[in-house]
Amino acid sequence: MTLYLLAIIAGFALLVWSADRFVEGAASTAKHLGMPTLLIGILIVGFGTSAPEMVVSAIAAYEGNTSLALGNALGSNIVNIALILGVTALVAPIAVHSKIVRKELPILILIVLFSGYLLLDNSLTFIEGIILLAGFFALIGWSVYSAIKSKNDVLEDEMEDELKEHAMTLKTGVIWLIVGLILLIVSSRILVWGAVGVAHEFGVSDLIIGLTIVALGTSLPELAASVIAARKGEHDIAIGNVVGSNMFNLLAVVGIATVINPMNAIAPEVLQRDWIIMFILTLALLAMAYGFKGKEGKINRVEGAILVICYIAYNTYLGMSLVSSKQPFKGLLVLYF
Numbered sequence: 001m002t003l004y005l006l007a008i009i010a011g012f013a014l015l016v017w018s019a020d021r022f023v024e025g026a027a028s029t030a031k032h033l034g035m036p037t038l039l040i041g042i043l044i045v046g047f048g049t050s051a052p053e054m055v056v057s058a059i060a061a062y063e064g065n066t067s068l069a070l071g072n073a074l075g076s077n078i079v080n081i082a083l084i085l086g087v088t089a090l091v092a093p094i095a096v097h098s099k100i101v102r103k104e105l106p107i108l109i110l111i112v113l114f115s116g117y118l119l120l121d122n123s124l125t126f127i128e129g130i131i132l133l134a135g136f137f138a139l140i141g142w143s144v145y146s147a148i149k150s151k152n153d154v155l156e157d158e159m160e161d162e163l164k165e166h167a168m169t170l171k172t173g174v175i176w177l178i179v180g181l182i183l184l185i186v187s188s189r190i191l192v193w194g195a196v197g198v199a200h201e202f203g204v205s206d207l208i209i210g211l212t213i214v215a216l217g218t219s220l221p222e223l224a225a226s227v228i229a230a231r232k233g234e235h236d237i238a239i240g241n242v243v244g245s246n247m248f249n250l251l252a253v254v255g256i257a258t259v260i261n262p263m264n265a266i267a268p269e270v271l272q273r274d275w276i277i278m279f280i281l282t283l284a285l286l287a288m289a290y291g292f293k294g295k296e297g298k299i300n301r302v303e304g305a306i307l308v309i310c311y312i313a314y315n316t317y318l319g320m321s322l323v324s325s326k327q328p329f330k331g332l333l334v335l336y337f
Helices: 002-032 037-048 051-062 066-091 099-121 126-149 154-165 170-202 206-218 220-231 235-260 269-289 301-324 330-336
Strands: 094-096 297-299
Touching (some): 002 051, 002 154, 002 170, 037 126, 037 154, 051 235, 066 220, 066 235, 066 269, 066 301, 094 235, 099 235, 206 301
8 A cells, every 4th residue: 555655646746747847848849940939838838738647548548447547537627627727816816818718718618518428328439539539639720720820919928938937958858858758658657556556455446536636646737837827927828728738638638548448338427427517617717717798807816716615525525425335435535635
């Protein structure tokens, strides 16, 4: 048991560090190669912070732990909105200026609805995984088009400041890109091994572990990036990280995991409980951040507190479900909380 716990702690620490190096290296390399700043913000930073979810879920699926892979993706989306944006708004209220981020919010709603449709039969086939990946590449195409078409977007200015602050040579950027990617894979493998071991020791399902401990751990890069960005006044980077990450999780993370290992017997509670919570939170995000009737979208401290309370309530409900199923969960709750 001790070895499993140490693996989780070490895996999380290395995962967060390597993800940060990977994103910084990729962003710097892309800048040196002439990629537009706005496109770096949308693709590399927005999607790159979900690299931990992608690698962890891919490894979990390859090793047959499909419930952990799916739980990680859905749980990360819940963490991103309820905990990360909630905490970020408590630190500094988030104002949404970027037109691109506002355009992405309705697209995120559509992606969430489509994922729910695919889960209606409690399975995800190889073909459905391909469809999700095709949707991801279509999203990339739309992002490239939006970045080229948009001029003087606030997100571009904020991203330019970030790139100047973390400036590095092309050689250094490539090195950190490669090292970060290698360590991402290594740390993800360690984390999955530890998480599965803890789940088996406590008699808890891989799904619950994926929704809670693993989802929280793989979302730490988004938490750090969003809080730091909000404190600097870079609000659109803060919320753009979350919106981009959530789209990436549902299309690329779930898509890759499904292609690797199709999910033929998904637990009914994934759709009836976890997807519904994710959908409600996504609707709440749209209502707060979109900005209707010409008004600017904003997540204030009260709304941030409500989001954090929702996250605590959801995890408490998961804990109570373990009680009702009489699973030996006390040690797990101590570990998690």
